[in-house]
Amino acid sequence: MSYELKPWHEIPVGSIVPEAGSSKVNKTGSWRMLRPVLNYDKCTHCLICWIFCPDDSIPVTSKERFETDFEYCKGCGICAVECPYNALEMVPEMEVKLKELEEQLG
Ligand code: SF4
Numbered sequence: 390m391s392y393e394l395k396p397w398h399e400i401p402v403g404s405i406v407p408e409a410g411s412s413k414v415n416k417t418g419s420w421r422m423l424r425p426v427l428n429y430d431k432c433t434h435c436l437i438c439w440i441f442c443p444d445d446s447i448p449v450t451s452k453e454r455f456e457t458d459f460e461y462c463k464g465c466g467i468c469a470v471e472c473p474y475n476a477l478e479m480v481p482e483m484e485v486k487l488k489e490l491e492e493q494l495g
């Protein structure tokens with residue numbers, strides 16, 4: 390593999406988001422190490438988690454929250470910390486993936 394050496398002023402600036410709205414096309418859920426698992430029995434649909442989620446990953450109506458949108462949830466855990474009813478548990482993503490795989494394989 391070869392690399393083209395460029396003078397410093399021709400190297401593009403890194404670690405920037407050049408255009409607004411890019412999060413719609415960049416599905417950030419693949420960054421997640423922990424997954425918020427919702428206990429529906431404990432959830433009162435108070436929607437506090439939705440207010441705090443920095444990624445707008447919790448679909449809601451005015452009366453109800455639904456399953457987290459895992460295509461965008463980064464697993465920051467803010468929703469689990471803010472939930473006043475302990476209805477969310479942060480679980481290692483790898484555990485969830487292994488369980489799904491075991492279920493698929495029977
Ligand atoms: S903050 Fe907790 S109880 Fe309230 S909607 Fe979210 S998960 Fe349910």
Ligand code: SF4
Nearest residue numbers: 442462463465466468
């Ligand atoms: S873990 Fe973070 S990104 Fe995911 S739903 Fe909760 S608050 Fe939103």
